Amino acid sequence: MIFYFSGCGNSRHVAETLATGLNDQLVFIPEAERENRYEYTLAEEERLGFVFPIYSWAPPKLVLDFIGKMNLNAKPSYVYFVCTCGDNCGQTEKVFRQSLEPKGWELAACCSLQMPETYIGMPGFKLDTKENAQRKIANADAKIETLLPRLLDKGHFSDMIVGGMAWLKSKLINPGFNHFATDDSKYRSTEQCIHCGRCVEVCPLKNITLEEGRPLWHGHCTICMACYHHCPVNAIQYGKSTEGKGQYYFGIES
Ligand SMILES: Cc1cc2nc3c(=O)[nH]c(=O)nc-3n(C[C@H](O)[C@H](O)[C@H](O)COP(=O)(O)O)c2cc1C
Ligand code: SF4
Numbered sequence: 078m079i080f081y082f083s084g085c086g087n088s089r090h091v092a093e094t095l096a097t098g099l100n101d102q103l104v105f106i107p108e109a110e111r112e113n114r115y116e117y118t119l120a121e122e123e124r125l126g127f128v129f130p131i132y133s134w135a136p137p138k139l140v141l142d143f144i145g146k147m148n149l150n151a152k153p154s155y156v157y158f159v160c161t162c163g164d165n166c167g168q169t170e171k172v173f174r175q176s177l178e179p180k181g182w183e184l185a186a187c188c189s190l191q192m193p194e195t196y197i198g199m200p201g202f203k204l205d206t207k208e209n210a211q212r213k214i215a216n217a218d219a220k221i222e223t224l225l226p227r228l229l230d231k232g233h234f235s236d237m238i239v240g241g242m243a244w245l246k247s248k249l250i251n252p253g254f255n256h257f258a259t260d261d262s263k264y265r266s267t268e269q270c271i272h273c274g275r276c277v278e279v280c281p282l283k284n285i286t287l288e289e290g291r292p293l294w295h296g297h298c299t300i301c302m303a304c305y306h307h308c309p310v311n312a313i314q315y316g317k318s319t320e321g322k323g324q325y326y327f328g329i330e331s
């Protein structure tokens with residue numbers, strides 16, 4: 078069974094590819110959360126996988142919170158995660174292992190895949206060029222091909238892009254990011270809005286409604302940026318940080 082989260086589709090692509098290759102079932106974490114589905118039955122020897130994007134050098138808080146609430150019929154025999162990142166992951170492996178400790182589960186394998194950047198919510202952060210984005214996707218797809226047999230064999234490995242100043246990023250910056258930088262009150266729609274409702278459809282947390290044809294954000298946001306990136310007329314902005322930075326989601330025509 079593979080539990081996954083994705084805002085802009087990179088991690089969904091990875092989760093779907095793994096599910097096909099491993100013949101595993103997929104569970105979308107926000108959907109399970111909405112339906113209070115925390116009890117799961119694993120078959121004997123079934124793999125337990127997690128796929129998610131890196132948010133501020135750690136797994137998204139909503140993934141860790143979900144793991145905390147999960148109940149399984151037995152201790153899983155093989156646990157792994159595959160994460161996608163624009164650049165690097167800091168101490169994600171350590172943070173993830175710590176989230177399993179209270180449950181008595183052990184992490185057997187983990188791997189990070191560089192995929193196109195999606196975060197542009199602060200000054201200085203920008204998207205990849207089209208060429209870079211395509212190169213990252215091609216490399217990630219090639220790496221998934223090598224990953225599948227290792228997961229099928231239930232191999233034990235750690236194949237993570239950690240990057241520099243890992244402790245600082247994951248232990249100091251990450252809690253600050255979760256506390257101060259996930260505020261959706263900075264989102265706004267501009268006069269370009271054509272009232273299509275795409276932002277409402279793509280929000281994984283169902284955090285947006287249309288009020289008089291324009292999006293309204295409701296304060297339980299994970300800053301996945303899916304609403305910004307999917308707007309067909311680029312009418313969503315996050316403060317001033319996103320202006321003129323372009324859009325990306327997995328599968329975008331460009
Ligand atoms: C809020 C946020 C924080 C991010 N933080 C990091 C990070 O710390 N390191 C990194 O390499 N990429 C970071 N990224 C980039 C994403 O991890 C990467 O683009 C990922 O593939 C997006 O996956 P998705 O399309 O499934 O949402 C961040 C993206 C977002 C939206
Ligand atoms: S996706 Fe863009 S155009 Fe469509 S309703 Fe949302 S803000 Fe308006």
Ligand code: SF4
Nearest residue numbers: 280298299301302304
């Ligand atoms: S409101 Fe936008 S950024 Fe926030 S969770 Fe929904 S799609 Fe993601």
